[in-house]
Amino acid sequence: MRKVATELILGDAREQLQKLDDASVDLIITSPPYADSRANTYGGIKPDAYVEWFLPISKELLRVLKPSGSFVLNIKEKVVRGERHTYVLDLIIALRQQGWLWTEEYIWHKKNSFPGKWPNRFRDSWERLLQFNKGKEFNMYQDAVRVPMGDWAKTRLKNLSETDKRRDNSRVGSGFGKNVSKWIGRDLAYPDNVLHMATETGNKNHSAVFPEALPEWFIRLFTKDGDWILDPFLGSGTTSRVAQRLNRNSIGIEILEEYYAIAKNSIPQSYEKSHIAGGKEGKEKIPVNV
Amino acid sequence: MRKVATELILGDAREQLQKLDDASVDLIITSPPYADSRANTYGGIKPDAYVEWFLPISKELLRVLKPSGSFVLNIKEKVVRGERHTYVLDLIIALRQQGWLWTEEYIWHKKNSFPGKWPNRFRDSWERLLQFNKGKEFNMYQDAVRVPMGDWAKTRLKNLSETDKRRDNSRVGSGFGKNVSKWIGRDLAYPDNVLHMATETGNKNHSAVFPEALPEWFIRLFTKDGDWILDPFLGSGTTSRVAQRLNRNSIGIEILEEYYAIAKNSIPQSYEKSHIAGGKEGKEKIPVNV
DNA sequence: GTTCCGCATGAATCGATAG
């Protein structure tokens, strides 16, 4: 196993990003705090102020991303007074004005979305995965996500429509081998831009905003062995954990000590630079000579 | 079987909509020509001019829709020079300024999307279904679209967990037994806002922009027997056909004679008013006294 | 060792009540 660096930084993304080198990261994938959510930890950004809050951060992201890299943003707008708020739409438009290209919008379909019943809407079971780039040319390793083994294949098999699921259930009685053979027969199919993945809820040791399969899919798709991955809102460390497992270098920034501790404790062999994390020698930049 | 009216109108939506009464329609569901497509019918609207083209139409739609009605817009932005164009986002923002409320965005996941392979993107297998309303109160018949529930319900009913009991105890006034009775015999759950529907291919003579299951779902959700449904871009008649089958009155407008003919021939017992379709007596409004 | 089943929990939203 090759050695990779897994930098975990405790601090505010707006400050810590400034220490990173220009064009030094191959993939940015993150799930920033949504408007008004996680108010007790991240301060609860107001919907109307969301774009204004995010633009200085995305400006730094634009600087540190390599021209061949991609930026994947997991976000969803909040419902305010019965209406979907437009701050995510406004953000997309603002990011384009900042210099980003809005390449694609993937859909993350969460089957186990938050329950509830309301008179005017159903459960919201999807989120946006916005892909931005610096130019029209970027690295994409499509073959890496059609590997028929591993979590992705299992997820694809497990998460089908209700109709398919019923068929699957009825198939279970007649033997599991039938399912496997069906998958193997289709091993040349590329995926589409709708990802079916369940959230990992609190029954695990740590609660993460997205399941490991999600960053894994994009890491495989947009990076190769030894590349650098950045998550400026690391949370409990999902992105860094997956990056290390896939043999990619990574930098994770987390503002909240509690989450930072969870990330640090759950990631084996992480090479942390406490002098950077402590902010004592702010001039030093990473990643260099790790 | 009750008699319903199925008006099919040959003409330009911008003109024909003016003949409809104020607040006379319960549901508008349509799939307008996307930018740059159907160039020979509506002149191939350029992406940059799309909002400007659509607003006069949506203004009429706002007028003819009942306060309790919904407007469901099936639309998808085009990829221009490697980027997703923002005209759909711009349209949402513009429609809000016009007075519409952006209530919800449903995702239509097309399981059998058009195959293809590109160096920088996967198959686009989803489309937006934007729901707009005139106010926060509107008709919604959620029970009409319930789906089979997972088998968890059976086990859940056997024994209620401690948490369930605690949650039940916190309910104001309602007795414990009353709550349990709500679940007994129930095998239907409410759906979420991601719709999994395959496109209809092959076996039909005409190509429809959406499968019958799609308007059917929204017609069941937002209208009741005898309500009025409008599709200003009818195409080959899918919306009108489904509306008639579900015993709803409907008005369909189509500009292209070829599609109009297909719709007319494929819909049995349709009560057309040729003098309106021909535009000779433009003053007459429908639906009245049908 | 398997399979089965109980069980807690979650980027939520609405409407009523209170300040």
Add this chain to the structure above:
DNA sequence: ACTATCGATTCATGCGGAA
């Protein structure tokens, strides 16, 4: 009138203990 808090609603998932 306007904002803040709170209770009610609801279902897929995966862990862990039991069969």
